[in-house]
Amino acid sequence: MANGFTDEDDELLAELGVEVETKKQVSRTPREERIIAGFEEIQRFVEEHGRRPQHGEDRDVFERLYAVRLDRISESQECRDLIETLDHQRLLSGAPLALSDDGEELDDDALLDALGIEVAAPAITELKHVRSAAEKKAAEEIANRDRCEDFARFKPLFEQVQKELESGLRETRPFERKSEIEKGKFFILGGQKAYIASVGEVFTQEYGDRDARLRVVFDNGTESNMLMRSLQRALTKDETGRRIIEPNAGPLFSGETIDGDEASGTIYVLRSKSDHPLVAGNRDLVHKIGVTGINVEQRIAGAATHATFLMANVEIVATYELYNINRTRLENLIHRIFEPARLDIEIMDRFGRPVVPKEWFMVPIFAINDAVEKIKDGSIAGFVYDPKQAKLVMHSAQNAT
Template sequence: MADIDDDELLHALGVEVAPVKASIRTQREERIIAGFEDILRFHQTHGRGPQHGEGRDIFERLYAVRLDQLRKLPEAKTLLAELDTPRLLEGKAVAAVDVDALDEDALLAELGIGDLPTEEGDITVLRHVRSSTEKRAAEEVADRTACQDFEQFRLLFEQVEQDLKSGVRKALRFGRDASVADGNYFILGGQLAYVAEVGETIKAPNGENDARLRVIYANGTESNLLRRSLQRALYKDNSGRRLTDPDMGPLFSAEVEPEDIAAGTIYVLRSRSDHPFVSQHRELIHKIGVTGGRIEARIAGAENHSTYLLAGVEVVATYKLHNINRVKLESLFHRLFGAAQLDLTIADRFGKPVKPREWFLVPLHVIDEVVQRLVDGTLTGMVYDAQSASLVASQ
């Protein structure tokens, strides 16, 4: 057989060779695609698109706003057509985000929406969304492996998300404080990261001090990168953030703060759900909240909301207090009873599985004791022991 080149051989076999098309995207297109990929990962994890609502965690609410903005972009459907197999862009945008707590700059920064250098002022352009190249650079800082004992960290991440949503913690641009210590939380590569361990101090090649870290990520992985590597990655990541430590501050004060309500009510609810587990432990399962208005208005239509277990509720206790910082008070209850949070998954009105939060397996008399200790100032140093269902002194 005479020598033939590859193209001739493929032609003889009836194989058509399509020319390779060069794909060159603009910076704007790269950012739009990267932002949509985050939303797709959420869909793959939860089986649905991100939704608005106070009962949802901060990241889902951010993704929901981002999806609304993408739906408004004229070129998005064409650009993302091959990626959008769940057809997320075909839905209708719903502007249901509470922006009262943020000024304009803070809202745009947190939601990843804003201006690019060439299109200043256009709120339909995504900001703080990294290109694929930037993502790979961050991921190559250290090898990530599956975290074998992730279950002991899962509740920590859930609590941090609640702290962010309630304002107990803030996400600040990395750099104002570049320190890294045990117990610090960061956002790197769009993932919550927790510094679980800081190893012994070692000398870097340049003579400066460094240390090997054990960093746990909210997606169930971990890495053993060096402290300076983590710092460099956070500096390079436009969306890199340090989470502040929780500062409960005074619950009752003579000074009025933005979240204070002059006269408010702590209320305790009991569910009328016919779910087998709820029915069996009805006397023990309670939801605790704080309101400055009428409780009746707060719980109206409870049977239509997964927050209330899709069932009516009964008000079993109320406590009138004055000059309350609502956010700090609710966060204190959630932190105190975090280990006793109800772990229950139910189907919502559309048949999708949801896990209502803010319900706790705590006896009513313990809640009453907590409130009394709040008033007289003796709660400090006490923790809730789920085994004995009582308050005990912390060790």
């Protein structure tokens, strides 16, 4: 029984094809114990996720840590010899060997440094490599993500947010503890966009903090039911953790000028006189919405020869003067709002080439007026046009609950 099994156990294991080695109990150094403990964490990751930990900025910090740790263990002959009998998942099988073993410590600080993650120097009396129960629980909640079965509902939200980031309608800011985590908010954690799909009932933890269970959906098709405080801690510790601010036009323009104001342009709404069946059948709904820095009459001159005007003359339905505004950004904002009602039409230009105009929308004029008023008072953030209701609604309300 030197191996810890009875004779009956040995016989059973032999029948199962499991070799039983008789080894004497050996004492290990603290470093060896640390290496084994680190490898066992990697094994638990593999058991939970069914794969080896992988590198990449899109992975969470713990997976990246395990991936680097596994590489370092694989490269050290000393480490391989130490854990070879423990490697039942064959994680070291076929892994490259280092030409030499310099005996470098395999501590987590060094591994985090290899990941480019700054590590503050601990006090001499501080226990290293020991996480509190709260930290372990938070790490488990973050790591334990499930497949999001209804991800199709959320995918358009992530795509829209990405477009808004690229166009400048949204920005990312560093996460701060005071930052609010609310339903409908977006964050970046471990290189992945995270959407707060729902917030459960708020309760008070035993140490006095208010908390709530969240449903957090990630842009890789996974989700987690982590606690709000756990997400806050993760975003705070992640140096790349960010909050994605809402699209906000700010004080875009005023109906009156004051000394020092400079005219920046005009929002214009046009109606086409095209005889295209789609346009002719929806004459009062089909509108071109644009922003120009020149006189609108000049802008529409020769409309009948330009595909952007549907190769037809147009009439001006409404104009709104702008002052001290970035015209391109404003136009992107308006087009984002009415994206769901963008007209799907192809026109042949004067050279016989197909063109798909992008600035035409099937939307009533009162909805356009509503959007302009919301832009004026700064309340437009998060709104989008819902064709079914023929009005502006909050973006998150239209796509997900």
